[in-house]
Amino acid sequence: MIEPDASRLDPALQADIEALRGQTAETRRATVADMEAILHQPFPVLDHGFVRVVDYMGDDGAVVQAARVSYGRGTRRVHEDRGLIRYLMRHRHTTPFEMCEIKFHVKLPIFVARQWIRHRTANVNEYSARYSVLDREFYIPAPEHLAAQSSDNRQGRGAVLSGSEAADVLDILRGDAMRCYASYERMLAEDDDDRQGLARELARMNLTLNTYTQWYWKVDLHNLMHFLSLRADHHAQYEIRVYAEIMLDLMARWVPIIHEAFQDYRMGGLHLSRGALGVVRRCLDGERVTQADSGLSPREWRELWAALERPAPDAAD
Template identity: 35%
Template sequence: MTVELVRANAQDADVLFAARVSTKGEQSLEDVDADASKSAGLINYLMRDRHGSPFEHNSMTFYVQAPIFVFREFMRHRIASYNEESGRYRNLRPVFYTPAPERKLVQVGKPGAYSFEDGTAEQHALADAEIRSSCTHAYEAYRRMLDAGIAREVARAVLPVNTYSSMYVTMNARALMNFLSLRTTREGTHFPSFPQREIEMVAEQMEDEWANLMPLTYAAFNKNGRVAP
């Protein structure tokens, strides 16, 4: 999975001036470039008591490369702006996702109460071989249709959802916290989540970028159980 932070207007001070306008009005303009480290307590208070709107006055744009099935999960979060590459307008590349050896393969339990365990060497070999074979045949069919003059938007129908795509996603810190609370597994969270590993791999990289941009907000998020305010 590839995640790159391509543009950001996000810092802890953004939370402060947005929050203080409620009590200081025009004087809150003095806090636009304030030293946020002196107001870590205010950020923690806002997070703890779930005063969420001050965390929205910032923006981060990420470039993400991941399998299509990851994007379908990602775009269920209707709290961001998305632009994805189009199989209608460009030939899709023969790049497909296969699970790495450390990817847990075996589901134990029922939906809503299950966990994943390591697969055997034989199961990993089978999964790898079958996925590669299926993708090879699918892409060959895709190329045959394109070569025959069939439109891209029709030919792409044979490609599997583990085909890699790319997109830009733009969101603010509040939206990102909501995403992280649902798409990462962490000790100490108030509401445990059990995301599919592939989208968690994307979320972890986004989290690392955000932690560097807004360290005080990030610390408050973790201190208060990783619950989006």
């Protein structure tokens, strides 16, 4: 399991978090010890980002309780509860999973925030660059993540860039971000004479998209799982996937039984199209199917066998 690490925060913020963690109270609400252990603590992501759990509502039992519309907490018969949770997940009864809620504080580059915000079923408060000045922090990829444009996937990455090309790119990214930030500060500056300083809401337009922003993001468990199923997937851009992977890990601490069911029935599964299902049936009957008579396009055919982790029956020996 990943571990929290506050060392990249400045000492004043570390102290704030320690102070918060020192405040405890008694509650009659559903409480999860593994969440209390990491509450408020930052988990580092990318070069300057982090994810912190700031609050949570409910646990595995809360889903059971809502599904049964029952009075009790619904954790007495763990075996039955697990069965019900797995049944709900398998049959896509999604509303009980909306009964848990989690609130994150996230620091992330603006271009990642732009992808993330497309998930509309969440509550968001972003740091306002109309109201405040953004910090001088930019995302600069590690060299091993500096990938070329994929040649066969218009929205994907190919091989890692060579050393000299990578060095060139890193110089550009660093140089442009720093120059733009310096201009931002210069435009904002007032002085004692007649220089007034440009309005913050205007000056921000000069920042580059790798500048870090931060927000509070609150979501129910059903919509969190939907987000994770898209963003912890290998099709997702690396820079958002690393956030999703940490949130998936945090979900395992929060609602371990639901997390297991989610892995079994959603993340670790495979959706077969009507055509792919036909191919699988014929193969199970012992037939030797080829792409040509499969009814699938060459691309779908390749994707099917890749997903099955088996060579296509018509692959060259």
